[in-house]
Amino acid sequence: MTSSYSSPALANSSGLLSPGLVLLLASGAGFSVATLYYSQPILGVLGAEIQASEGAVGMVPMLTQLGYAFGILLLAPLGDRYDRRGIILAKAVLLMLALLxxxxxxxxxxxxxxxxxxxxxxxLAQDIVPAAATLAPESQRGRVVGTVMTGLLLGILLSRVMSGLIAEQLGWRAVAFSAFWSTLAVMLHADFGLGSAAAGAFGLAGAAGALAAPLAGRLADRRGPERVTRLGAALTAASFAALGLVGVVPPEIQLGVIVVAAIGFDFGIQATLVAHQTIVYGIDPPARSRLNAVLFTGVFVGMATGAGLGSLALGQWGWNGVVVLATLASIGALAARLVRRVAP
Known part of the structure; x- marks a missing residue:
């Protein structure tokens, strides 16, 4: 099935997307995916508020990530077949109701x-991103043509992408990433007496990793995505390992160590993700939505796994258990990147 619709307001006189539309798409993608993490800064106080155990509260980020994984596997591929505008609107309404x-x-x-x-x-963020990518080159003609996957069966895509890129590399990093962020607020509340505002401030430090996206993209264009994935994996592993210093450095700089490590591993993970997207989208460009579904299903299954394992490690072995888990997972991702070269 192929669908098309007129969109004369999408482009400006130079044929590029209008600034207003760029802002709308960027805001929609950013605010929607941010809802996955709204609960994390308040996990330290949430249990007492709703009279839930620490283990039950730890399931909140795990189920959010798992729902995202199921959503991109089952719902995101619809964007290759149906009008993405209707899909985005329906998901936005559902998201508002769920948040309420x-x-x-x-x-x-x-x-x-x-x-x-x-x-x-x-x-819906995974629908907005391919929509923006599709709109840009088509805007000069004033319309958008939605395409369907051709030439490759979904099973082949699953085997090529999952086995080479996700299960061995992105999935491991996602486990480490989520194990840290899903337990940070609980640790800060218990060990430092800090509330949800402080935990949320750490998110701003991690957001600095977003700067990695344009840098990684340019480096991938010049040196190839393979080198970017290796550099990103090494930075991620080193940053998580640095968290082990928290228990041995003077108390007055312990929070600083966590901030620096958060910036480092978030930068590494973002760079690696951008490089892997370059590899994955090259498999079959007309099937961006399905490829996005396969890629991010693996990532967010890893995120859900990391949230669950991180909560378990924190309960059994404390913060050091979380650090060991995150470090081993990131080292596993680096080892997979070094020993196996994945061809697009």
Whole structure:
């Protein structure tokens, strides 16, 4: 099935997307995917608020990430076949309703159910990104043509992408990344007496990693995505390992070590993700939505796994257990990158 629609307001006189549309698409993608992480800064105080155990509260980020994984696997591929505008609108409404339900949840059961739906609906970000990529080259003609996957079966895509890029590399990094962020607020509350505002401020430090995206893109163009993935993997592993210093450095610089490590591993993970997207999209460019689905399903399954394992490690062995888990997972990703060369 091929669909088309007129969009004369999409482009300006130079044939590029209008600034207003760029801002709208960027805001929609950013705010929707941010809903996956709204609960994390308040996990330290959330349990007492709704009278839930630490283990139950730890399932909130896990179910949100798992819902996102299921959403991009089952819902994101629809963007290759149907009008993405309708899909984006429907998911936006569902996301708003789920967020409202989560905000008034009387107990942990309702909150967990809302978290799963939030993850499912937040995948509208995965519809916005391919839509923006499709709109840009078509805007000079004033219309957008939605395409369907041709030439490769989904099973072949799954085997080529999952086995080479996700299960061995991105999945491991996602485990480490999520294990850290899903337990940070609980640790800060227990060990440093800091509240949700402080935990949220650490998110701003991690957001500095977003600067890696344009840098990684330019480096991948000049040197190839393979080199970027190796550099990103090495930086990620080193940054997580540096968290082991928190328990041995003077108390006055412990929070600084966490901030520097967060910036480092987030930068490395973002760079690696951009490089892997370059490799994955090259498999079959007309199938961006399906390729996005395969890629990010693996990533967010890893994120959900990391949230669950991180919560378990924190409960059993404390913060050092989380650090060991994240470090080993990131070293595993680096080893996979070094010993196996993945061809696009």
């Amino acid at each position: 339900l989560g905000s008034i949840a009387p107990g942990v059961g309702t909150l967990l159910a809302a978290s799963l739906v939030i993850g499912l609906a937040a995948t």
